Amino acid sequence: MPRPSVFVSHSQHDPRIDFFHRLFSGAPLRGDWFEFEKPKVPAWTWIRDHIHGAKAVFVILSAPMTGWSVQHTQNWVAWEAGVACAFNKPIIVLEPAAEPIAFPVPFCNRQVLYNEQDPSHFDFLRGLLADLERQWNPNVDVRPNVTCPECGLSFHQYNLPGEPFPCPCCRQEILRQ
Numbered sequence: 461m462p463r464p465s466v467f468v469s470h471s472q473h474d475p476r477i478d479f480f481h482r483l484f485s486g487a488p489l490r491g492d493w494f495e496f497e498k499p500k501v502p503a504w505t506w507i508r509d510h511i512h513g514a515k516a517v518f519v520i521l522s523a524p525m526t527g528w529s530v531q532h533t534q535n536w537v538a539w540e541a542g543v544a545c546a547f548n549k550p551i552i553v554l555e556p557a558a559e560p561i562a563f564p565v566p567f568c569n570r571q572v573l574y575n576e577q578d579p580s581h582f583d584f585l586r587g588l589l590a591d592l593e594r595q596w597n598p599n600v601d602v603r604p605n606v607t608c609p610e611c612g613l614s615f616h617q618y619n620l621p622g623e624p625f626p627c628p629c630c631r632q633e634i635l636r637q
């Protein structure tokens with residue numbers, strides 16, 4: 461039995477990707493990174509099967525995902541999020557706190573604005589992986605604490621109260637009371 465995994469949806473040109481390699485290194489859940497696997501089957505079947513087997517999907521936003529020149533990456537990330545939703549997998553959007561990324565994700569269960577320089581954020585995400593590994597179902601146990609007034613998406617947001625943050629779906633700024 462392979463170690464349980466989190467499927468990682470991202471751009472391979474993410475400048476902060478080392479943070480996530482460190483995060484998964486030695487973590488209770490393995491990160492499933494498509495570009496390191498070189499599957500012998502069509503990409504979509506490999507991705508579908510690995511999302512199906514994963515505990516959750518991380519959608520890691522980064523600047524190289526935006527712009528017209530990277531439609532290829534955008535299509536794959538959007539498709540992966542759709543597959544994860546169809547399999548009822550927890551979808552966790554990770555966005556750099558210092559750099560909002562205008563990349564809409566139509567559905568997610570959680571949004572984490574992270575600072576890769578902050579050790580407490582690393583510890584928080586390690587704790588999240590440990591929770592996912594223990595069969596805990598974040599779709600049930602962590603209720604949405606935000607509903608976007610613009611698009612109606614309900615999700616759980618980790619952020620300091622009083623600070624505005626972008627809705628992961630419609631990118632409208634939300635100020636949680």
Ligand SMILES: [Zn+2]
Pocket residue numbers: 608609610611612613627628629630631632
């Ligand atoms: Zn919204």
